[in-house]
Amino acid sequence: MGQFIGKAVKRREDARFLKGAGTYTDDIKLPQMAHTAFVRSPYAHAKVIDIRIKKAQEADGVIAVYTGNDGCGEYGVPCGWQVDFKNGDTMREPMHPLLVKNKVKHVGEAVAIVVANTLAQARDAAELVEVDYEEMEAVTCPKKAMDEGAPIVHDDWPDNASFDWCIGNDRTAVEEALANAHHVTEIKYRNQRVAPNAMEPRSYIADYNVNDDKWTLYTSTQNPHLIRLLLCAFVLGIPEHKVRVVSKDVGGGFGSKIYHYTEEALLTWISKEIGRPVKWTSDRSEAFLTDAQGRDHMVESKMGFDKDGNIVAHLTDEYCAMGAYLSTFAPAVPTYLHGTLFQGVYTTPLIHLNVVAPFTHTVAVDAYRGAGRPEATYLLERIISKAAKEMDMDPAALRLKNFIPPFDGVNEPGYQTQVALQYDSGNYHATLKRGLEMVGYEDFRKKQEDARKSGKLLGIGISTYIEGCGIAPSAVVGALGARAGLYEVGQVRVQPTGKVSVFTGSHSHGQGHETVFAQFVADKLGIPMDDVIIEHGDTDQVAFGMGTYGSRSLSVGGSAIIKSIEKILEKGAKIAAHKLEAAEKDLEYAEGKWTVKGTDKSISFGDVSLTAYVPHDYPEGLEPGLDFSSFYDPSNFTYPFGTHIAVVEVDAETGKVDLQRFIACDDVGNVMNPMIVDGQIHGGVAQGIGQALLEEVIFDNTGQMISGSYMDYALPRADDLPMIETDRTVTPCPHNPLGVKGAGEAGAIGSTPAVVNAVVDALAHLGVTDIQMPLTPQRVWRAMQQ
Amino acid sequence: MQISITVNGKAYSHDIEPRMSLVEYLREILNLTGTHIGCDTSGCGACTINIDGVAAKSCTLLAVQANGASITTIEGMAKGNELHPIQEAFKEHHGLQCGFCTPGMVMTAADILKNNPSPNEMEIRHGLEGNFCRCTGYHNIVKSIQHAAEKMNS
Numbered sequence: 005m006g007q008f009i010g011k012a013v014k015r016r017e018d019a020r021f022l023k024g025a026g027t028y029t030d031d032i033k034l035p036q037m038a039h040t041a042f043v044r045s046p047y048a049h050a051k052v053i054d055i056r057i058k059k060a061q062e063a064d065g066v067i068a069v070y071t072g073n074d075g076c077g078e079y080g081v082p083c084g085w086q087v088d089f090k091n092g093d094t095m096r097e098p099m100h101p102l103l104v105k106n107k108v109k110h111v112g113e114a115v116a117i118v119v120a121n122t123l124a125q126a127r128d129a130a131e132l133v134e135v136d137y138e139e140m141e142a143v144t145c146p147k148k149a150m151d152e153g154a155p156i157v158h159d160d161w162p163d164n165a166s167f168d169w170c171i172g173n174d175r176t177a178v179e180e181a182l183a184n185a186h187h188v189t190e191i192k193y194r195n196q197r198v199a200p201n202a203m204e205p206r207s208y209i210a211d212y213n214v215n216d217d218k219w220t221l222y223t224s225t226q227n228p229h230l231i232r233l234l235l236c237a238f239v240l241g242i243p244e245h246k247v248r249v250v251s252k253d254v255g256g257g258f259g260s261k262i263y264h265y266t267e268e269a270l271l272t273w274i275s276k277e278i279g280r281p282v283k284w285t286s287d288r289s290e291a292f293l294t295d296a297q298g299r300d301h302m303v304e305s306k307m308g309f310d311k312d313g314n315i316v317a318h319l320t321d322e323y324c325a326m327g328a329y330l331s332t333f334a335p336a337v338p339t340y341l342h343g344t345l346f347q348g349v350y351t352t353p354l355i356h357l358n359v360v361a362p363f364t365h366t367v368a369v370d371a372y373r374g375a376g377r378p379e380a381t382y383l384l385e386r387i388i389s390k391a392a393k394e395m396d397m398d399p400a401a402l403r404l405k406n407f408i409p410p411f412d413g414v415n416e417p418g419y420q421t422q423v424a425l426q427y428d429s430g431n432y433h434a435t436l437k438r439g440l441e442m443v444g445y446e447d448f449r450k451k452q453e454d455a456r457k458s459g460k461l462l463g464i465g466i467s468t469y470i471e472g473c474g475i476a477p478s479a480v481v482g483a484l485g486a487r488a489g490l491y492e493v494g495q496v497r498v499q500p501t502g503k504v505s506v507f508t509g510s511h512s513h514g515q516g517h518e519t520v521f522a523q524f525v526a527d528k529l530g531i532p533m534d535d536v537i538i539e540h541g542d543t544d545q546v547a548f549g550m551g552t553y554g555s556r557s558l559s560v561g562g563s564a565i566i567k568s569i570e571k572i573l574e575k576g577a578k579i580a581a582h583k584l585e586a587a588e589k590d591l592e593y594a595e596g597k598w599t600v601k602g603t604d605k606s607i608s609f610g611d612v613s614l615t616a617y618v619p620h621d622y623p624e625g626l627e628p629g630l631d632f633s634s635f636y637d638p639s640n641f642t643y644p645f646g647t648h649i650a651v652v653e654v655d656a657e658t659g660k661v662d663l664q665r666f667i668a669c670d671d672v673g674n675v676m677n678p679m680i681v682d683g684q685i686h687g688g689v690a691q692g693i694g695q696a697l698l699e700e701v702i703f704d705n706t707g708q709m710i711s712g713s714y715m716d717y718a719l720p721r722a723d724d725l726p727m728i729e730t731d732r733t734v735t736p737c738p739h740n741p742l743g744v745k746g747a748g749e750a751g752a753i754g755s756t757p758a759v760v761n762a763v764v765d766a767l768a769h770l771g772v773t774d775i776q777m778p779l780t781p782q783r784v785w786r787a788m789q790q
Numbered sequence: 791m792q793i794s795i796t797v798n799g800k801a802y803s804h805d806i807e808p809r810m811s812l813v814e815y816l817r818e819i820l821n822l823t824g825t826h827i828g829c830d831t832s833g834c835g836a837c838t839i840n841i842d843g844v845a846a847k848s849c850t851l852l853a854v855q856a857n858g859a860s861i862t863t864i865e866g867m868a869k870g871n872e873l874h875p876i877q878e879a880f881k882e883h884h885g886l887q888c889g890f891c892t893p894g895m896v897m898t899a900a901d902i903l904k905n906n907p908s909p910n911e912m913e914i915r916h917g918l919e920g921n922f923c924r925c926t927g928y929h930n931i932v933k934s935i936q937h938a939a940e941k942m943n944s
Binding site (some may be wrong): 031 | 794807809810816817818821822823824825826827828829830831834835863864866867868876879881882884886887888890891892893896910912914915916918921922923924925926927928929930931932937941
């Protein structure tokens with residue numbers, strides 16, 4: 005396909021990261037920069053009776069102390085999606101204030117901020133702020149939040165519901181089909197809350213320049229343009245053209261850095277108040293208390309089968325926590341990014357999902373790697389494996405029986421699901437067959453049987469997932485409640501010397517766009533990779549952008565760049581034809597030059613570029629310059645899929661799970677850089693395994709987060725994980741120019757149920773049918789004893 | 791308090807607050823921002839440096855405790871544009887993604903290989919216990935260290 009596409013090109017961004025020369029926001033120091041410390045609520049639910057700031061104001065080095073009673077208290081950050089009640093009522097959307105005035109609604113909510121010359125002075129002075137609270141009862145469980153008489157989060161809505169929504173076929177029809185089914189499998193669990201834990205804590209510097217009347221916000225975000233738009237138009241009401249948002253190197257996001265947070269708006273406001281640059285960097289404790297978290301669904305589900313094992317219906321009720329406020333994407337996560345995947349890879353004819361989304365006295369829940377799709381996959385892949393056991397069928401065979409037949413989306417149409425979406429292309433049989441081959445499925449079953457005789461508990465778990473990513477098109481997401489379009493912008497600027505600067509609205513926070521985007525740009529233009537540079541993360545450089553999340557950078561952002569390259573080549577051909585005194589139709593472009601077909605007459609890309617900028621001998625009527633921008637709005641989501649298989653041994657004495665092997669056979673469409681795709685899969689799989697075995701955000705009954713540090717929250721360590729065995733099948737995406745589907749979230753989506761299925765399989769002969777995640781030794785041991 | 795300290799071969803002397811952590815000293819006073827802060831409980835290892843030949847978490851040391859010490863940070867690993875074999879191996883085997891944990895990983899890897907020039911996979915994984923990475927699943931970090939060991943031993 006080219007010199008660079010499909011090759012494991014080493015990353016150009018690594019040189020700076022490996023030498024400690026990256027520029028993360030906290031690394032930036034501006035002259036006269038002030039520092040801040042927040043005063044945060046120690047209670048999950050309390051009235052704020054009084055805040056006394058005098059001592060803090062008088063402390064050494066303090067510039068200012070602000071509370072919700074100051075001007076900033078009038079502002080709040082908005083939500084970006086609207087998901088209404090199924091009866092047509094409007095979603096309940098509370099004001100999310102920059103600083104709280106009257107009532108705190110989760111531990112860690114900010115009531116005051118101290119601004120000082122140094123960080124130590126700010127922190128010292130924050131200790132001097134005295135707040136009187138009147139503590140009230142709190143509710144942190146999404147199901148209990150809907151109970152009669154539960155503590156109320158927002159006084160305007162005593163039932164705590166933000167919305168009550170459903171998708172799929174008519175509920176009565178689904179219930180009838182279940183009543184008539186030959187076999188019904190039921191499952192009930194909590195998809196527990198987890199914390200994204202990007203290794204770089206959030207960090208912001210706001211810098212208002214009074215002479216220019218302009219703001220610069222340095223922020224660790226995944227989408228600088230969206231932050232600018234929200235900040236200017238929806239929060240502070242400041243002019244968008246006078247605000248520059250810079251997000252240079254960002255140390256991981258996994259969703260948690262998509263959202264517009266109160267702190268970045270507050271700092272922007274403060275910078276103008278004090279006329280100085282001002283910085284805040286979260287510490288890890290604050291990150292646990294204030295970064296949006298993931299999952300937190302209470303699930304009850306039933307799947308019905310006919311006598312041959314064909315799925316006939318699937319009915320699910322969920323309670324999905326929103327937290328105290330609606331974070332930017334939050335309402336979309338348990339609905340349009342979740343319910344729309346309930347078809348899975350199966351031909352289920354009748355599907356119904358109901359989602360009640362309550363407010364809880366907790367930090368917000370929002371998209372975390374996979375966002376709604378890991379939760380959908382966990383349900384489908386657990387319930388089908390449970391059903392296989394109950395019906396005494398092989399879990400692989402039951403899946404194969406119910407798979408949607410292969411379709412390429414070109415010769416065969418896309419697959420219309422019962423839950424709104426149309427899949428683009430898929431061959432689910434192929435990844436399962438390859439996965440089974442990689443693990444040696446038949447041999448394993450024999451080994452497992454032998455092991456059981458000697459008391460060893462071996463198990464294997466399968467997960468065959470599908471996901472929807474590259475989120476777009478705008479019209480569809482608009483119909484689904486998005487308050488923004490979800491296209492992407494790509495500008496290709498050819499410099500007079502033929503060197504190429506690409507400006508992308510996608511944002512890299514570890515994905516390696518600077519390398520991968522340069523690979524396909526160089527190939528499409530037939531020029532060396534060294535002649536291409538990728539710029540991102542600065543709203544003054546890049547025209548516009550929707551940012552990176554939902555595995556959308558290559559499929560949407562890459563496609564926008566391709567559109568611009570097409571325009572470059574089209575204009576370039578006109579210039580080449582003029583210079584070569586040939587007709588455009590007689591030219592062909594290859595290896596960086598236009599050649600008159602059948603002759604040796606040619607002109608290089610560099611010469612055409614120079615001509616475009618020095619147009620002394622130039623086509624009549626053609627504008628000078630060679631610089632094009634494109635907005636690409638795809639016609640559909642993309643649908644990567646795959647098979648993940650886990651092999652575990654459970655310690656019969658302690659219940660400790662030893663994850664011995666993990667196999668991932670994924671299909672992400674065409675692959676630009678296999679090294680990077682593998683890396684994305686590894687990382688996603690590790691996060692999915694983390695949820696299965698280790699991670700959980702836990703609140704006590706007063707709403708305190710008791711897993712709020714790395715001493716308490718079990719992030720996977722190197723010795724918790726095995727090497728991850730990867731392979732791929734390739735089913736190109738039929739509707740984008742690169743044929744790519746996206747690889748960022750697949751690992752996190754497919755892996756979790758594979759691990760849990762494996763542990764349940766290891767213990768099945770003991771009568772174990774289910775274990776609540778995370779599968780800690782204690783939980784597994786208890787399950788074995790029951 | 792007055793401290794004298796050698797960092798990456800260069801001698802420094804500063805009057806600092808006794809409560810200043812070593813990582814803060816490196817980042818804020820010496821402007822060596824390659825050493826990162828990822829947590830506040832010595833859990834993540836992003837701040838790992840080498841002090842008098844031993845890997846340590848610079849968030850848990852006071853700068854005054856490092857008085858008289860010789861420190862190497864990530865900025866001292868490469869010789870100009872020539873990467874240290876461990877850095878080279880991380881690049882070659884995609885041992886980093888967002889890059890935030892990377893300095894700590896490289897410094898810890900150097901310590902692992904100093905104490906055990908030919909570690910097996912489990913020894914590497916145990917050696918990395920004090921360093922979190924959320925991007926790579928550690929797969930390519932382990933591979934990178936294995937390859938670095940081979941190269942450094944050859």
